[in-house]
Structures are given as structure tokens and as C-alpha cells.
Amino acid sequence: MKIKALNGFKDIVPGEVELWQKVENTARDIFSRFNFSEIRMPILEKTDLFARSIGEATDIVEKEMYTFVDKQITMRPEATASLLRAYIQHGLHVQKPIQRLFTIGPMFRHERPQKGRLRQFHQMDVEVLGTPNPRVDAELMAMGAMLLEELGISVSLEMNSLGCPVCRPGFRETLLAFIDERRDELCDDCKRRSKTNPLRVLDCKNPKCREQVEEAPSIQEHLCDDCDEHFASVQKGLQDLDVEYSLNKFMVRGLDYYTRTTFEFITGDLGAQAAVGAGGRYDGLVEKLGGPKIPGIGFALGMERLVLLLQQQEEVKIDSGQVDIFVAGLGEKASEFAFPLVHILRQNGLLTVMDHEGRSLKSQMKQANKVNSRFVLIIGENELEQGQAVLRNMANQEQQEITIQSNNNEMASSLLQRCQQ
RNA sequence: GUGGGUGUAGCUCAGUUGGUGGUAGCACCUGGUUGUGGCCCAGGAGGUCGUGGGUUCAAGUCCCAUCACUCACCCCA
Numbered sequence: 051m052k053i054k055a056l057n058g059f060k061d062i063v064p065g066e067v068e069l070w071q072k073v074e075n076t077a078r079d080i081f082s083r084f085n086f087s088e089i090r091m092p093i094l095e096k097t098d099l100f101a102r103s104i105g106e107a108t109d110i111v112e113k114e115m116y117t118f119v120d121k122q123i124t125m126r127p128e129a130t131a132s133l134l135r136a137y138i139q140h141g142l143h144v145q146k147p148i149q150r151l152f153t154i155g156p157m158f159r160h161e162r163p164q165k166g167r168l169r170q171f172h173q174m175d176v177e178v179l180g181t182p183n184p185r186v187d188a189e190l191m192a193m194g195a196m197l198l199e200e201l202g203i204s205v206s207l208e209m210n211s212l213g214c215p216v217c218r219p220g221f222r223e224t225l226l227a228f229i230d231e232r233r234d235e236l237c238d239d240c241k242r243r244s245k246t247n248p249l250r251v252l253d254c255k256n257p258k259c260r261e262q263v264e265e266a267p268s269i270q271e272h273l274c275d276d277c278d279e280h281f282a283s284v285q286k287g288l289q290d291l292d293v294e295y296s297l298n299k300f301m302v303r304g305l306d307y308y309t310r311t312t313f314e315f316i317t318g319d320l321g322a323q324a325a326v327g328a329g330g331r332y333d334g335l336v337e338k339l340g341g342p343k344i345p346g347i348g349f350a351l352g353m354e355r356l357v358l359l360l361q362q363q364e365e366v367k368i369d370s371g372q373v374d375i376f377v378a379g380l381g382e383k384a385s386e387f388a389f390p391l392v393h394i395l396r397q398n399g400l401l402t403v404m405d406h407e408g409r410s411l412k413s414q415m416k417q418a419n420k421v422n423s424r425f426v427l428i429i430g431e432n433e434l435e436q437g438q439a440v441l442r443n444m445a446n447q448e449q450q451e452i453t454i455q456s457n458n459n460e461m462a463s464s465l466l467q468r469c470q471q
Numbered sequence: 472g473u474g475g476g477u478g479u480a481g482c483u484c485a486g487u488u489g490g491u492g493g494u495a496g497c498a499c500c501u502g503g504u505u506g507u508g509g510c511c512c513a514g515g516a517g518g519u520c521g522u523g524g525g526u527u528c529a530a531g532u533c534c535c536a537u538c539a540c541u542c543a544c545c546c547c548a
Contacts, residue, residue: 157548162543303547305547412506440507
């Protein structure tokens, strides 16, 4: 084989795509129960959009974006920036003060692929624009939990507050002072991080660093009054909805735009990729992108990760579409008669299969069995002569005769009746 | 970008100290029933042994390079 898919890019073939459909269908169902509307955006955007929203200094923008340098165009590495761009461009905030939107699609990041992480990956992204209400934070987390539960995926929900422009700078200083005291004990990555993004030192995986930051100041104790009240209200909301969660003062997000509430749905079954979904509030982002001062919150679910988890489960039953009727034509004459009949059955809504390869009846019966067909209609030279085709019920092996009519529509309707019993 | 592991049929894998690629399983096709599925049985088809060099009388096997896959780091959904 000469040409293969690119490294980090995957085909989703029949047999696997059914799981994707299950994930997507379940999500659409839940999202609509929560009154979310779908929005679809282009995959290409101006590079600047992502630099401004995600942050110039983040790894995503610095080294992971697929960019057409000469045109200053980038394939989106995440959905929120594009979604907000569309939201602002179309004045959706004017049409409705509070917008509840979701989008599903591919994202692109030039990272080294590994389990649960590809260069083209797929996210389901949910955003609520136009309200700072902490109840919405809780509602969103509850929706994520509901979706995962409905899929049969068990995760834990962890949350934190990152404060806001009022209180975070102060905390940052406090944390920096703490880090500086034990800089020598930290790993090289953390030494670097302490300069670029000190908060990230908190969620380093290195055991030595973990030990060091164990006693680190908690942002939860350095929130300003507004953020503190918001944080408490979110938790109250979660409790009201019986959503299980735990607080994680070490949880930091990688994107610059987050404020206040951040959360992750975590699993232990995906190796290094613990987060199947994550998000948070971004109250300054719309304004930063040139829109009005409008608060927002959202989260994304990684579809590859959800599908992997479903595949790991013992028995995931996929009900592959059952075939209603398999039409077995024997010989050229019979096949020629059956060909248009099959078309009319399909026009009438029956999932109909016909083999065009001139195989033996036995072979066609095997195929019918394999595609799980409920009925087989046998039409051979004999049947044509006698004017009676045979309809076999594959489940109970009963066979009945069907009068062959020159008018295909009449024959189709009599087949329809029998197949629908 | 860095490090480890792995590349043999569509898939899962055997392959000894180098000596002709496997009666292997699943899947596929045909037959066992001149026209009736699942189970069973028989047969068949399917391979540049990732690619390119090298060592050797001889390389799937040893050496080098390269590509791909994979896991992990970084980072993230």
C-alpha cells in the first residue's frame, strides 16, 4: 500500500463509526433537552483569532497549530474561538441576550499522537454566552455528567476556581514567592513554567514537584469576594442537582482565557489522557475578541476519548440497522424482474438488499443471514413461470407464496404488508 | 520537539543457532444440498515479510539508515 493517512489522522470505518454515531446521537439528544442550538463554523480561520483568544504564549499557539503561513490562516485547534467569532460576527447577542450553543467537529493540533490524542481529533463543544450566573456553571457540569452517564462512562468531576483579573494577579505573586523558595527542588519543566505560567507548576505530574507544591497556597483561599461568592454558588448548584464533584486546588487550565470556574471530567482508563472533557468560564473573552462585554462559559468533550472508553467496555451493543428484506434473484431473467421491484420497495421505506453478482441461492441465503435480514424474497425461473415468488421469514423459517404481479407497485404493497407484521 | 517499544495475509498472530513464508485463528469465496441461512466439514483465494542499503553461498531472522505505528514526556479534549 503506497498512500496512507497522515500520521495522527485516522479513518473511522464501518464497525467503528457506529460508536461515533451513538456518542453523537446521545449528545444531540441531551443538548436539546437543555435547550441548546447547534452552530457550525468553518475549520479555517485567521491565525490571529487563535493567537488572541488562546494566548500567544500557550503551546497550542506557539507550536501546535496547522497554519498556512503565507496566508495567515489556521486550521482551528479548538472550537471556542471560532464559535465566539461567529457569535460576534452575526450579532447573536442582540438576537437573544443569552445564547446556548453547541458544535461538533474536527480540530487540529500538530502534537505527537498517542493514546486518545490525534492530530485531527473531534470535540463536542458547548457554550453559554451572556450570563455570569453561577447556576449556569452548575447546569453545564450537570449536563456533561448526564451525558457521560447516559453513555455508560464513569468519570469523576473535579472543579476549581481560577479567580478573575481582580484576584488572580495577587495570587500569582503569592504563588511565585512560594515557588521561588523551593525552586531548586523543582523539575526543569517547572523552573521554566514558573516564568511562563506559574499556575501550571501546580499540576505538574512529577512526584517531586507534587510533594513540593503540596503545601502551596490555594487559589481557593485567595479569591476576591465576588469570585468567592460565585465559587460557593456553583457548588451549591451542584449539590442541588446531586452532581458528585470534588474540589481540586491544583487544577489549572492550559488556555489563557479562563476565569473563575474551571472543571474536568476525569477517567483513569485512558493512560495519560485523563480528561475526557474540560472547560470553564471565560468572562473576558468575548470582549477581547472585539465583541461586547459579555460573560461566557463552556466545555469540550473529546470524542476519540469517549469512543475509546466505550470500546473498552465489555459489551457495547450496537444495533446495526436490520435489513427488512433480501431479494434473491436466480438467473438473469429473474434478476431483471427483481431489480425494479427492489427499487420500489426502497421507495416504500424498506431496507432492501439485492445481490447483483449472480450467485447461487445458497450463497445469497448466507448473505441474507449475514446482514441479518428479516425476510428473503426468492424469485427464480420457476417462480416466474408459476407466478408465485417465495417469501421466507428468516427467524421462524416459515415460507409463503407471493403472487407475482406485472405491476410492481401492487406486489410491493403486498410485500410491505407481510414484512410489517 | 524528546525517549522507549513494535512492523510477517483485510484483522489477530506463529516463524528455533540465518537454510524453501504458516495444515494457525477470524474474515472472504466455492462446494458438501442439480434452488434454501446460522452449526459442521472440505477446498480456494489472499504476501514487494514496512522501505532502502549492507554482511553472507544463503536474511523474515544479523547490521545500518529510513518510514510508519504505538506508548510515554511536553501539552491538551
